[in-house]
């Protein structure tokens with residue numbers, strides 16, 4: 001029997017892997033959590049929705065004769081990554097993570113590292129500022145705990161209900177972003193501070209270059225604890241692993 005992969009997706013890397021698998025004719029299924037209304041179309045078969053925890057995923061792996069699992073979820077999707085780790089161990093199916101390396105501070109950066117969203121909110125306990133939140137829509141409401149600031153939110157879609165933040169500006173834009181564009185944006189909105197997650201990758205890195213150029217401090221939310229699994233950073237790395 002040939003390989004039959006399960007690709008846990010929702011990232012640019014996962015979509016790039018799906019294209020490469022389709023080109024090479026490798027049998028694989030792409031899995032979406034189902035968070036967005038219109039997920040990007042994939043050139044391989046896909047399924048949508050949670051598996052039902054570790055047991056549900058283990059059952060799926062067994063029932064669908066999955067030979068390998070590639071965890072290409074976002075580095076902040078820790079629950080899914082832990083579930084994949086335990087389900088693969090239970091089913092004795094090899095697991096590989098495809099993930100971008102985290103960003104590292106460079107000379108000229110002023111990063112304030114925090115472990116999670118709550119800690120990021122807690123650091124904003126000073127006087128009123130204009131704060132850029134580059135976090136996605138799920139976490140906006142937490143910042144209502146610090147009402148003194150004016151928040152500039154960059155979101156992929158126009159929110160269906162306005163964010164519950166007394167002073168805010170919504171910018172609807174989809175990456176990848178450019179350094180010049182982000183520098184102009186931060187200047188135009190007189191940004192004092194940037195809050196973001198250490199997602200890694202090139203498409204979202206422009207904001208860090210812009211912050212460095214303008215001397216702005218960054219509240220950097222570090223990655224959650226992820227399982228200790230074999231990891232590659234490129235699609236080519238996945239094929240090398242499969243050939244082993």
Ligand code: NAP
Nearest residue numbers: 009010031032033050051052053073074076077078079080
């Ligand atoms: P999470 O907290 O780690 O996962 C919560 C639950 O959602 C999982 O236990 C699982 O449900 C289900 N799930 C997550 N990813 C799935 C997938 N690829 N296929 C099927 N079920 C999945 O995840 P999250 O942070 O909410 O992220 C959800 C999705 O958005 C992921 O696919 C991730 O790659 C993508 N994403 C996340 C971020 C971020 O910042 N967190 C950013 C960009 C994209 P069951 O337990 O029922 O199986």
